Every structure is written in C-alpha cells, then in structure tokens.
Amino acid sequence: MFLPQSRKKSSKRQFSLPFERRLLFSILTTGLPCAILSFVLLWTNSYSLDHKIEGTAFSILLWFSLGFAARNRVVNSVRVLSNVVASLKEDDFSFRATRAVSGDALGDLAIEINNLAQALESERLGTMEAENLLRKVLAEAEGVILAFSLDGKLKLFNRAAATFLGKKEEDLANHDAKELGIADLLGGPTSQTISRLSNGIERRWIVRRTHFRQNGVPHHLVMLSEASEALRAEERLAWQRMVRVLSHEINNSLAPIKSVARTLRRILSQNVLPERVHQDFDLGLDVIGTRAEALNRFLQSYAQLSKLPPPMRRTVGLRNMAERVSGLEARLTITVLPGPDIAINVDPDQLEQVLINLTKNATEAVLAKYTAETLPDLSGEPAVSVSWNVAGNDLELWVRDRGVGLLDASNLFVPFYTTKETGTGIGLVLCRQIIEAHGGRLTIQNRTDTAGCEVQIKIPACIVSDGQQHASGEKPKSGVRADLKYIPSK
Numbered sequence: 001m002f003l004p005q006s007r008k009k010s011s012k013r014q015f016s017l018p019f020e021r022r023l024l025f026s027i028l029t030t031g032l033p034c035a036i037l038s039f040v041l042l043w044t045n046s047y048s049l050d051h052k053i054e055g056t057a058f059s060i061l062l063w064f065s066l067g068f069a070a071r072n073r074v075v076n077s078v079r080v081l082s083n084v085v086a087s088l089k090e091d092d093f094s095f096r097a098t099r100a101v102s103g104d105a106l107g108d109l110a111i112e113i114n115n116l117a118q119a120l121e122s123e124r125l126g127t128m129e130a131e132n133l134l135r136k137v138l139a140e141a142e143g144v145i146l147a148f149s150l151d152g153k154l155k156l157f158n159r160a161a162a163t164f165l166g167k168k169e170e171d172l173a174n175h176d177a178k179e180l181g182i183a184d185l186l187g188g189p190t191s192q193t194i195s196r197l198s199n200g201i202e203r204r205w206i207v208r209r210t211h212f213r214q215n216g217v218p219h220h221l222v223m224l225s226e227a228s229e230a231l232r233a234e235e236r237l238a239w240q241r242m243v244r245v246l247s248h249e250i251n252n253s254l255a256p257i258k259s260v261a262r263t264l265r266r267i268l269s270q271n272v273l274p275e276r277v278h279q280d281f282d283l284g285l286d287v288i289g290t291r292a293e294a295l296n297r298f299l300q301s302y303a304q305l306s307k308l309p310p311p312m313r314r315t316v317g318l319r320n321m322a323e324r325v326s327g328l329e330a331r332l333t334i335t336v337l338p339g340p341d342i343a344i345n346v347d348p349d350q351l352e353q354v355l356i357n358l359t360k361n362a363t364e365a366v367l368a369k370y371t372a373e374t375l376p377d378l379s380g381e382p383a384v385s386v387s388w389n390v391a392g393n394d395l396e397l398w399v400r401d402r403g404v405g406l407l408d409a410s411n412l413f414v415p416f417y418t419t420k421e422t423g424t425g426i427g428l429v430l431c432r433q434i435i436e437a438h439g440g441r442l443t444i445q446n447r448t449d450t451a452g453c454e455v456q457i458k459i460p461a462c463i464v465s466d467g468q469q470h471a472s473g474e475k476p477k478s479g480v481r482a483d484l485k486y487i488p489s490k
Contacts, residue, residue: 020071031067038059039059080097138159143224143225143226146185152177153175154172154176189209190208192206205224206224208224209223258292268282311434318397325352331363333382339387344462358431359399365404369402383402394462395463399455400452400454402450402452405446405451406444406445428444440460
C-alpha cells in the first residue's frame with residue numbers, strides 16, 4: 001500500500017531526529033574509528049587494569065566533549081543565521097550575521113544573508129519613501145482621487161475627495177459608495193465628462209476610471225478633475241475670437257455706410273426736393289446714422305471681452321469702495337451691511353466695475369417687480385444689499401436683491417444672451433471674467449430664504465490686513481477706468 005506524497009513527507013518529519021541530534025550523531029560517528037583504535041591500543045598493551053579503565057574513561061570523555069563542542073559551534077552559527085532571517089521576516093533590518101568570512105561554508109552563507117538583509121533594507125526604505133511621496137501627492141493633489149474595493153467600499157481617498165463629497169475625512173473610510181451617493185462613479189467608460197453639484201454649484205468634471213491591485217486584491221480607481229474653469233477659458237477664447245472677427249467685418253461695413261450717409265445728407269442739403277420726399281430722405285438718413293452709431297457702440301462694448309487688461313492690484317479699503325459704489329445708484333437705496341473692516345489687494349477699478357454692474361442689475365431686478373414709489377415694506381430686509389465676510393485669507397462678498405429672481409440660470413453667462421430690451425448680454429460675462437482674472441469665482445442663484453437673487457464672489461488670498469489701508473497713502477479713485485464701463489445684463 002502506498003501513501004500519498006504529502007503523508008509520506010509528514011510521517012518522515014514526524015519520526016526524523018532533530019538537526020542537533022543528527023549533527024551530534026554524525027560527529028560522534030566520525031570520531032568512532034579513532035575511539036575504537038585508542039581502545040584497542042590501550043587494552044592490548046601491558047597496562048594495569050586501573051590505567052586501562054582510566055584511559056578508557058578519559059578517551060570517552062574527550063570524544064564526547066569534542067563532539068558536543070563541534071555540534072554547539074555549528075548549531076550556534078545556524079541559530080544566529082536563523083535569527084537574522086527571522087528578523088528580516090519581521091521587517092527588522094538591524095541584525096547582521098557574524099563571522100561572515102569568505103571561503104568558509106557558513107561564512108559564505110552569512111555573507112549572502114547579510115547582502116540579502118542590506119538589499120531588503122534598501123528596498124524597504126525605497127518603498128517607505130515611495131509611500132510617503134504617494135501620501136503627500138494624494139494630500140496635495142487638486143484632483144479628486146477615490147479607490148474602491150470590489151464590494152464598493154471606499155478604501156483610499158485624498159483631501160480633495162473629502163471636499164468634493166462635503167464630508168469629514170474620518171466619515172468616509174470603508175463607507176459604501178451608495179451611502180456616499182457616488183455609486184454612479186463606479187460604472188461607465190474609462191473616460192467621460194459629467195456634470196455634478198458640488199457645494200450647491202453645478203460643475204463639470206472629467207472622470208477617468210481604471211483598476212489596480214493592492215496586496216493582490218483588485219480595486220477600482222476613480223479620478224475626477226474639474227473642467228469647468230478650463231472649459232470656460234476655452235469658451236471665452238472662442239467668443240473672443242468670434243467677437244474680433246465680427247468687429248472687423250462689421251466695422252469694415254459701417255465705415256462706408258456712415259460715409260455714404262454723410263454724402264447723401266450733403267447732397268440732400270444742396271438740392272431742392274418736394275417736402276415729402278425731403279422728409280423721407282432725411283428720416284431714412286437719420287435711421288441709417290443712428291443705427292450705425294448704435295451698432296458701433298454695440299461692437300465697442302463687446303470688444304471689452306477680448307481686450308480686458310490683466311488686474312493691476314493695489315491695496316484698497318473694501319468698505320470705502322462698497323459705500324462709493326452704492327452711492328452711484330440714484331433710483332433705489334443700496335444698503336451696505338456691516339462687515340469686517342479690511343483692506344484687500346485687488347484691481348480697484350475692475351472690482352468697482354463688477355460691483356457697479358451687479359448693483360445696477362439688482363436694482364433693475366427690483367424695479368422690474370416694483371417701482372420706487374410702490375416699493376412695499378420688506379420687513380427690514382433691504383431691497384438691494386452688499387455684504388462681505390472673511391474666510392481665512394479669502395474674501396467672500398455678496399450682492400443680494402428682492403427682485404424677480406432668475407428665470408433661466410443656464411444662459412446667465414452666455415455672451416449675447418440677454419432678457420432686457422436694451423441689454424447687450426455681456427455684463428455678467430465681463431464680471432465673471434474680471435473675478436476669475438483675480439483667481440476667484442462668481443456664482444449667481446436664486447435666494448432660498450426669500451424672493452430675489454444672490455450673487456456670491458470669492459477672491460482667494462486677497463486680505464491684506466484689518467483696517468482700511470491704501471497703497472502709499474493714496475486715496476481711492478472715484479469712478480471707473482476709461483477702458484471699463486457699465487454694461488447692464490442679467
């Protein structure tokens with residue numbers, strides 16, 4: 001009857017002697033011929049019986065002593081090497097084998113184990129440095145990084161992911177994707193663009209999906225990078241190019257039209273025509289001249305989209321600026337709510353332009369719902385208000401109104417789109433372009449606490465200090481720069 005190979009091996013291990021005993025047996029067996037020879041020589045010579053017994057006992061004692069000494073020497077060396085290997089298994093690389101002498105069997109083994117320990121230590125150090133670098137990159141990466149196990153549990157994420165999900169980092173680990181409301185991110189093509197609400201603002205994201213293994217276990221990796229600003233920049237560049245082309249072509253047509261209109265008016269003044277014919281010609285030439293001038297002003301206003309200069313920052317007091325802008329509106333009272341007395345580092349002319357546009361839009365939204373004479377009591381709530389707050393070193397500014405609100409928020413920042421009869425459709429586009437040139441963000445939405453609209457402006461790292469200050473003691477300028485003007489649009 002034959003036993004399986006595994007059972008034969010286990011049986012052999014069960015009945016085999018330990019290495020120390022086998023080594024001792026081998027050493028004693030090696031010295032046995034010498035011991036027998038000494039016994040023969042001792043007992044065949046004419047020694048007394050006492051001397052023979054003493055010599056025999058001494059030979060046996062010497063034989064076993066040398067055998068045990070040799071066995072202990074080998075066993076101790078092997079145990080040292082075993083301890084070094086065990087420490088390597090526990091990721092402890094502080095131990096090294098002694099007596100690493102080349103040319104010796106155990107010495108060569110000790111050298112190789114020491115080399116292995118040094119290689120593993122270097123590899124371990126490189127792995128730790130790579131892991132530390134990965135953690136730092138994950139923590140500082142602006143893109144959202146999420147790693148899920150096969151059962152949909154969130155296993156790895158970065159700080160941007162916690163901000164994206166609007167939760168604390170300690171509340172995310174090992175939570176199910178469905179519980180976090182992001183189960184839709186796990187499925188789909190390897191790359192796609194999606195729209196998603198983040199902090200109440202709809203943004204566009206580029207999503208990339210892939211797989212990786214950690215400790216042999218497969219995981220889903222989802223990476224999101226916000227594309228809203230990049231897409232807006234491309235969109236803005238496309239509009240600027242189109243405006244430049246339109247301005248060039250229309251101006252080429254306007255110049256001869258205005259020239260011909262002036263020539264016809266001069267000829268008309270030099271000829272006598274029937275009164276009715278003269279009036280018709282005069283009226284037609286007036287219409288041509290008026291519309292040509294209006295079209296020219298229209299193009300000049302759009303040219304600001306492509307010719308907006310970069311911000312020229314200086315330190316100004318925010319309260320003075322807000323009060324000055326609120327005083328420019330004569331149709332309605334604009335209330336400047338109490339806020340931190342701060343100085344900010346911005347382009348004051350451009351920021352004034354933004355505030356003028358927004359407060360005029362808010363005023364017109366209120367007057368579209370009421371009139372200045374029939375404005376009802378709003379229970380202490382101002383019809384139009386300007387307020388601000390400080391978040392760290394960032395500025396948060398709001399312009400709120402109690403007007404008609406937004407009917408279609410999707411077209412707010414589309415150039416040429418306007419709901420006003422005399423609007424040009426670029427006022428809000430210009431405002432957002434100015435704020436984004438400062439590295440900030442402008443958002444508009446309907447108010448949730450009451451009727452009306454709310455504009456929020458965030459400008460990062462612009463707070464200089466508390467107290468209203470001005471660079472080099474210069475007083476703030478009134479009005480706006482010559483290259484900027486109010487363009488109403490909402």
